[in-house]
Amino acid sequence: MVKAEKLGHLVLAVRDCVRSRDFYTRHLGLKISSEKLERGQVFLTLGDEHHVLALFQRATAEPPTPEQPGIVHIAFSLNDADDLQAARKELNEAGIPIEADDTRALYIRDPDNNRVMLFCGRSENAAAEMTTAARH
Amino acid sequence: MVQVQKLAHVVLNVGNAQASKEFYSKVLGVQVSSESEDGKTVHLGLGSSRHDLTLIEGATGPRPNERQPRLIHFAWQVEDYEALKSAYYELKAKGLTIKHTFQHNVTDSIYIEDPDGMLVELYCNRWDNGLEAMQTMGPRTDDLDIDTRIATPRQVR
Numbered sequence: 001m002v003k004a005e006k007l008g009h010l011v012l013a014v015r016d017c018v019r020s021r022d023f024y025t026r027h028l029g030l031k032i033s034s035e036k037l038e039r040g041q042v043f044l045t046l047g048d049e050h051h052v053l054a055l056f057q058r059a060t061a062e063p064p065t066p067e068q069p070g071i072v073h074i075a076f077s078l079n080d081a082d083d084l085q086a087a088r089k090e091l092n093e094a095g096i097p098i099e100a101d102d103t104r105a106l107y108i109r110d111p112d113n114n115r116v117m118l119f120c121g122r123s124e125n126a127a128a129e130m131t132t133a134a135r136h
Numbered sequence: 137m138v139q140v141q142k143l144a145h146v147v148l149n150v151g152n153a154q155a156s157k158e159f160y161s162k163v164l165g166v167q168v169s170s171e172s173e174d175g176k177t178v179h180l181g182l183g184s185s186r187h188d189l190t191l192i193e194g195a196t197g198p199r200p201n202e203r204q205p206r207l208i209h210f211a212w213q214v215e216d217y218e219a220l221k222s223a224y225y226e227l228k229a230k231g232l233t234i235k236h237t238f239q240h241n242v243t244d245s246i247y248i249e250d251p252d253g254m255l256v257e258l259y260c261n262r263w264d265n266g267l268e269a270m271q272t273m274g275p276r277t278d279d280l281d282i283d284t285r286i287a288t289p290r291q292v293r
Binding site: 001002003004005006007008009010011012013014015027028029030033034036041043045046047048049050051052053056058059060061062063064065066067068069070071072073074075076077078079083086087090091112113114118119 | 137138139140141142143144145146147148149150151163164165166182183188189190192194195196197198199200201202203204205206207208209210211212213214215219222223226227242243252253254257258259261265266267269270271274275
């Protein structure tokens, strides 16, 4: 039996890897682990992983419609409600529109219209919390 | 400065939540945490969070084409190379097509498609400290011989 042990990383096709890199590094705090801009590739990390998110500049067309299979949202966790409040303030100041904001989570859009969730909460409660979030 | 702590989960819009649930739970071993009464929303996960993936049945349109922004793939780690090799043969025995068998600088990886055609990577790390290897060597993609673990330059097909 195959036994996946951990969700490791996502790779996104983006229209402009520098624009997307700047979004994830400046507004969410991801760090560059490697980038090959001549190949249109950026790898981003959050700790000692080689990457949790990679951005490949392969797209030129409009983002998918809600009817197409794919990402509903990508979620990143924050430490606590204070950090979520601080994030809310910073994102507002940076002019990033916030969608579906509540006390435990907020949603923003990356440059390719992918929905990104920031949330706080204990990990054991995550599934229950996300049940609510999934309805958005 | 906003500082997210970890990639927590991904939510996917799928054509058939039950078919995708079967794939992720029975083929990849991701456990079902909960699902809605109508079976059209399913949460799956590993470890303490029990939530890495949510499947929502809402896709009625075509798969994104090669020019659209999209999820190229997402990746699940397995314990070690033996687990990856076992997975390779188990998936083949189940009739799944292994789309790619690659060695990267930081991982050995195999790729399959989920029921909506989304590419899913299974990988094992090649270094304890993957970040340092990524920073010093960067990305690389070579063809991998699953039996010998020997990599050769990627053949253009």
